[in-house]
Amino acid sequence: MFKTLSPEHFRDRIFDILRRKHHWATSRFQSNTITKKQLNIFFHQEYVVYVRDFSVLLAQILGKNPPWEGRRRLATIIYEEETGGFSLGRPHQELFLHMMNGLGFDRAGFRDVELLAHSRSYRQWLNHLCQEDDWTLGAAVLTIFIKGTSRDPEEVLYPQPPQNQAEIEDLIKKYALVQHQGLSSECMDYFRAQHMFEPGSRKVIYDMIIHQAKEPDQQYQILSRLEEALTLWSRYQDGIARACGIRQT
Numbered sequence: 001m002f003k004t005l006s007p008e009h010f011r012d013r014i015f016d017i018l019r020r021k022h023h024w025a026t027s028r029f030q031s032n033t034i035t036k037k038q039l040n041i042f043f044h045q046e047y048v049v050y051v052r053d054f055s056v057l058l059a060q061i062l063g064k065n066p067p068w069e070g071r072r073r074l075a076t077i078i079y080e081e082e083t084g085g086f087s088l089g090r091p092h093q094e095l096f097l098h099m100m101n102g103l104g105f106d107r108a109g110f111r112d113v114e115l116l117a118h119s120r121s122y123r124q125w126l127n128h129l130c131q132e133d134d135w136t137l138g139a140a141v142l143t144i145f146i147k148g149t150s151r152d153p154e155e156v157l158y159p160q161p162p163q164n165q166a167e168i169e170d171l172i173k174k175y176a177l178v179q180h181q182g183l184s185s186e187c188m189d190y191f192r193a194q195h196m197f198e199p200g201s202r203k204v205i206y207d208m209i210i211h212q213a214k215e216p217d218q219q220y221q222i223l224s225r226l227e228e229a230l231t232l233w234s235r236y237q238d239g240i241a242r243a244c245g246i247r248q249t
Contacts, residue, residue, distance in 0.1 A: 002220040007210050010219050014144065014206070015153040017226045022150050023234060024248050025241035030176035038244040039181070040105055045240050048113045049123045050146055051096050055081035057130045057142055064135040066212070073208045074139065080197050087193035095190035102187025103177070118239035122232045129225065136212050140222045143205045145229045155202040168195045 005013065028034060029042060050057075055078045062074045076086075084090040097107050115123065130138040144152075163171075172191060177183040213219050241247075 002216045004214070004216045005219050010213065011156070011206060011210055013219075013223055014140075014209075014226065015156075017223070017230055018144070018148050018152040019150050020230060021145070021148065021233070023237040023241075025237060025244075025246050028241075028246050030180075032180040034180070036104060036181070038246070039103065040109075041244050042240055043100060043103075043105065044110060044113045045116060045119045045236075047093075047096065047100075047110050048115055049119050049236065050126070052093050052110075054092070054142070054146075057126060057138070060130040061135045061138040061142070066135040066139070070135065070139065070208060070212055073204070077143065080193075084193055086198070087196040088189050090189070090193075092190065092193060095193055099177075099183070099187050099190045102183050103181060116236075116239045116243055118232075118235040122236040125228070125232055133225070134218075134221070136209065136218055137221055137225045140209045140213075141225055141229045144209060145226055145233070147205070148202065152202055152206075156206050159201060159203045162198045163195055168192055171195065 029039070058074055058078050058081070062071060062078065065071070066074070080086045081092045084092065084095070088095065097110060100110065101107060126141070129141055169185070172178060172185050172188045175183075175188065175191065178185055178188065209222065213222055
């Protein structure tokens with residue numbers, strides 16, 4: 001039988017999963033050897049799998065009527081995603097498409113995207129998770145896994161104060177798209193908004209999930225879903241790399 005984990009131990013188990021969220025092709029997509037054609041494939045898949053409908057998936061979780069604190073947190077994220085009300089005043093999907101325009105990708109091409117096989121499987125799994133499973137499971141996958149990185153342990157354990165505008169602009173200059181693809185920093189509002197959205201900080205997100213999952217079954221199911229997410233995400237990334245002609249060396 002799965003024993004109840006302390007909040008700290010439960011958080012550490014989640015960290016163990018997020019530390020493994022890295023893919024061999026990531027460095028290739030961030031290098032100066034990647035082509036615009038390859039990036040076009042990558043970003044079209046990313047847009048349809050989660051960028052375009054992220055707030056819709058969250059809204060399905062919110063509709064399950066979680067406890068008040070969970071509702072408030074999810075509603076806050078949805079509000080930012082749909083309005084940019086805590087950052088730049090524009091929906092995040094619009095900021096993403098503006099970035100795509102800056103790369104020379106026609107916005108119209110994002111209206112009817114054919115998903116790759118593993119992309120489709122990953123998105124279908126996300127749909128089922130958000131529609132059918134307990135709210136904590138969908139919330140954990142969307143807010144912790146999809147928005148998280150292997151740097152989560154450091155960001156959660158040692159949270160930094162909100163970045164000022166100068167610090168954000170310095171980070172923007174270091175992004176691969178700016179350095180290697182010649183993307184104007186004026187087209188990077190999608191990333192600016194994410195850095196400006198303090199209520200979406202990693203510690204706040206983890207606290208929401210950890211404080212709600214106090215029963216052993218809940219904790220086990222969350223860890224299980226996060227492991228599933230990691231497996232499906234890895235296959236999804238494999239599929240994109242394959243479609244781009246990138247091979248593991």
